Amino acid sequence: MNEYRQKIWTSRLLLIVALGLAVIYLFPLYWMFVTSLKTGSDVFATPPALWPNVPKWSTYAEVWQSKNMARYMGNSLYIATGTMAITAILGTGCAYVLARYRNMWIDIGLFLVLMLQVLPASLMVTPLFVGFNQIGLLELPRTAVILALSAKTMPFFIILVRATFMSVPHELEEAALVDGNSRLGAFCNIVLPLARNGILVSAILIFMQAFGEFVYSKSMIQTSELQPASVGLNSFMGPNTNEWNKIMAFAMMYVMPILGIFILLQRRIVAGLTSGALK
């Protein structure tokens, strides 16, 4: 009995320490939220208050209006959706083939994919910009960003989804083929439904990544009507800004969709990420 009680207390103590660590680690996010609720003068109070006397929620509506956030968010959504669609449609088939066979060509393909995964966007943007400019793609800047970004996210997606396909038993596909399905039929009716969750989580990860994208949009989209929220936030934060409550409100509204998805799918996202990067 005594030992049992001791165990309970140890695990309670550990839980408190863990909560403390989480509070410290997640403090920056809390600070973003609190700052967004302060008035312009509260922001510069010393000592800084951990919670404002009177939370000022109206900053949100004000910033949404004055910064035209609906437009920024629309553009972010457009870029993220387009990128996710291209990446998922092209990447899924490629991941399937890379998971199904084992030979030298597959190894070469995998190696190429892994190599392309690591290319930093800020280094690739120079040739992409010059090349897109020459073929006239910069006339459609959001499409240009979607194409460039898809090429950046696709290798990561392929690696993640390949891991999912590897866990689908090969026998099930064989059985479908014996039953008279074509390869296409077996792929669509058996393999894809079984890998559905992995594909979905990976696609959502790509969506979140594309929703926060900055380098390509900043470099390729000149007109502010077409810029996503990341570029909007960047231009809002001029060098000597003092509107931190408004900037943090902007940031809060920007990350809301991502935070929502993360909280809903936390477990799956964590599992998906770890299976892709290493086992």
Place this chain on the structure above:
Amino acid sequence: MRALFSSLRDGKGFDISLIAIAMVFLILFSGAPLVYNAIMSFQEVDIFNLGTFIRPWVGLDNYRSLFADPSTLPIFWNTVVFVFSSIAGQFIVGFGLALFFTLKFPGAAYLRGLFLVSWVMPGLVVGAIWNWILSGDFGILNHFLKSVGFISENIFWRSDINYSLWAVIIANIWLGTAFNMILLSVGLAAIPRDVYEAAELDGATAIQRFRTITLPMMRSTIGAVVSLGLIFTLQQFDLFAAITSGGPANSSNVAQYKAWEMSFREYDFARGATISVLMIVVVMIASIIYVRSTKQEVRG
């Protein structure tokens, strides 16, 4: 025609077309720019000949003038400092947290997963938050450090040339710690419990167990985590854009930000391409190390 169609639906053509579509796309939008980048680094590219394909060939001139520029070497040195400090910080904090979360208590898995929220946040937003936290006069970090007595004067993290690079490093450590922790947790979970129990029976202390069991068994995970850290750190751009913009006086500038600045601030695309080529070579080497350390899994 029919044979072709049927092969696409039900034969080798099915696999080949699935993989070919993705590969063609990747070659067009990733492979070709890579080659084009290398070509541009040997050309004279300015705002006037930007639209044409025929440009004067200058050989290694871009590389020579890059290294003749006195600001280049400090920027490469900053890159080294940024990469090593970020990786060390992320790894040490991440490993500590991963070890802590191997202990059994209710909600451990959930709380651990919560940390990963830092990793899915847009880099610009993380940069904006840290920009504000690190602000000189009104930043909460200075306030905290003063109230516990670490410093007596405010540190101007973003505008003091001695601290500006560290401002970005602090933010980057925060950003990457959770990812390190999650991957290291996976590695720790894979070590069989009974090895520890046997060692404990033999009288090994906690430190001995860590040194002789945990570290050796984690070798391939650590290799993968560190090389992934290198890859992500070399990709970091948003934090620089949001916190210091590489300033003041290039004191917090790193190669990947400088490459962008050259092309999109000074419109010197050839110079931008030159720095890019050098950095891409570094990243490629890092990724070969990564691929090798996760070989079992990748082939798996």
